[in-house]
Amino acid sequence: MLARTSKGRNDLVPIGVVAQRTGLAVSAIRYYEERGLVASVRTEGNQRRFLRSDIRRLSFILIAQRLGLGLAEIERELASLPRGRTPTVLDWQRISRSLRSEIDSRIQLLTRTRNKLDECIGCGCLSLDRCALYNKEDRAAAAGPGPRFVLD
Amino acid sequence: MLARTSKGRNDLVPIGVVAQRTGLAVSAIRYYEERGLVASVRTEGNQRRFLRSDIRRLSFILIAQRLGLGLAEIERELASLPRGRTPTVLDWQRISRSLRSEIDSRIQLLTRTRNKLDECIGCGCLSLDRCALYNKEDRAAAAGPGPRFVLD
DNA sequence: ATGCAACCTCAAGCAGGCTTTAGATCAAGC
DNA sequence: GCTTGATCTAAAGCCTGCTTGAGGTTGCAT
Numbered sequence: 001m002l003a004r005t006s007k008g009r010n011d012l013v014p015i016g017v018v019a020q021r022t023g024l025a026v027s028a029i030r031y032y033e034e035r036g037l038v039a040s041v042r043t044e045g046n047q048r049r050f051l052r053s054d055i056r057r058l059s060f061i062l063i064a065q066r067l068g069l070g071l072a073e074i075e076r077e078l079a080s081l082p083r084g085r086t087p088t089v090l091d092w093q094r095i096s097r098s099l100r101s102e103i104d105s106r107i108q109l110l111t112r113t114r115n116k117l118d119e120c121i122g123c124g125c126l127s128l129d130r131c132a133l134y135n136k137e138d139r140a141a142a143a144g145p146g147p148r149f150v151l152d
Numbered sequence: 153m154l155a156r157t158s159k160g161r162n163d164l165v166p167i168g169v170v171a172q173r174t175g176l177a178v179s180a181i182r183y184y185e186e187r188g189l190v191a192s193v194r195t196e197g198n199q200r201r202f203l204r205s206d207i208r209r210l211s212f213i214l215i216a217q218r219l220g221l222g223l224a225e226i227e228r229e230l231a232s233l234p235r236g237r238t239p240t241v242l243d244w245q246r247i248s249r250s251l252r253s254e255i256d257s258r259i260q261l262l263t264r265t266r267n268k269l270d271e272c273i274g275c276g277c278l279s280l281d282r283c284a285l286y287n288k289e290d291r292a293a294a295a296g297p298g299p300r301f302v303l304d
Numbered sequence: 305a306t307g308c309a310a311c312c313t314c315a316a317g318c319a320g321g322c323t324t325t326a327g328a329t330c331a332a333g334c
Numbered sequence: 335g336c337t338t339g340a341t342c343t344a345a346a347g348c349c350t351g352c353t354t355g356a357g358g359t360t361g362c363a364t
Contacts, residue, residue: 117251
C-alpha cells in the first residue's frame, strides 16, 4: 500500500492515497470531483488518478470549509486557480489572503454580537421587543447570501 | 387580527401571533414544538395556544441559532429553563452568560485560525504536510460534537 | 348563520454534504 | 492463476432545519 506511495516520482496517485494524505473519505473525494472541485484522469482500467497537487487543492477545501464556506463558495475561489497546472505559491497566497479577510469579518461580526449580548445581560433583557439581538430587521439584514448556518 | 392581540390580558396566544411577534414561520414554530423546544396547550378545537413567555423562548432560540448553535444544543440550554413557568430575569441572564462564553470561544478559535493562516501566507504554505492549518489530528480534535458546519 | 382567515395533520420535498449499499472490475503479490 | 484489496458506478439513504401541499376544521366578524 505504502509501496505505491513511495515508488519514487509518480505524479499520478490513486484515490486511496489522496484519501490517506488528506484525511478525506474516498467517497468524499469522488463527490468533490463530481461537483467539479477537483479533476482526475483515468487509467486504462477506468480508475482515477490524481495529480499530487490535488492533495493541496483538497486540503485547501478543508481549510475553507473550516472557515464556514460552502462548497459553492469554495468552488468560486478555486475557479481562479489553474486547472491541472500546479498552483504556485502566489496562487495560494492570494487565496489565503482572501480567506483571511473572511475570517476577519466573521470575528468582527461575533464581536459585535457579543457586545450586544453584554448589553442584554446588563438590562435583564426582558424588554425583548427593543432588544438589539433579535430585532427582526436586523436579522433579515444580517442573513445575506451563503449558507445561513454560518454565523450570519 | 390585531384585535385578538390587543384584547387585554390574555396569556394564551395562537400560533399566528407568536409567528408575527418572533418573525418565525408558523411551520417553523410547529416544527420546534415537535422537537420539544416549546410546548403549547390545545383549545377545545385542537388549536395551539402558547404562553406569551414562549415568544421570549423562541426569540432566544433565534439568538442562539445566530451564534451557530444547533437545535440540539439549544434544547440543552433551554432544558434548564422551567417549562411552563415564565422564565425570570435571572434565568435569562444565566443562559445569556452561557452564550457569551460560547461566543468567546468561537472568537478565540477564529483568532487562532487567523494566526495560523498568517503564518501560512508568510511561508507560502507549500509544505502542506507540516502546515498547522490542515493538520489531521488537529482537525479531528477540533471537530467535537454538534453540527460540523459550525466553524469547528 | 355564514363566510373567510387562521388553524389543523400528515406526508413529502428540498438543500447541502456526504455515506452506504450492491454488484462488478481492476491490479498486484504469491 | 488466484486471491485479496482497491476501485468503479449508480442509486439510495441520512441528518439538519425547515417549507410546501393536500385536504379538512375552527372560530371570529358581520
